[in-house]
Amino acid sequence: MHAQVGDRLHVHGRNVGNPDQLAEIVEVRGQDGAPPYVVRFPDGRETLVFPGPDAVVERG
Numbered sequence: 656m657h658a659q660v661g662d663r664l665h666v667h668g669r670n671v672g673n674p675d676q677l678a679e680i681v682e683v684r685g686q687d688g689a690p691p692y693v694v695r696f697p698d699g700r701e702t703l704v705f706p707g708p709d710a711v712v713e714r715g
Contacts, residue, residue: 656706657688661715664694669709678704679715 658664658680666676678694681701685691691705704710 656690656710656712658683658690658692658712659688659715663713663715664692664704664706664710665713666706666710680712 660680660683662680664678664680666678668675676696678696680692681695682693683689684693684703691703693701694704695701706712
């Protein structure tokens, strides 16, 4: 998985009833665009994320 600042991280809900989550990538801490990423959710909270297989990067 490779990303750059401004891309979006799309995490698919793994269980029925769990919605997908979208977050903007605001910092890439891994080498050459690799995780982990600091992301900002629409409600303004920021967190460090190590994306799993249920996540994809969407170009921003």
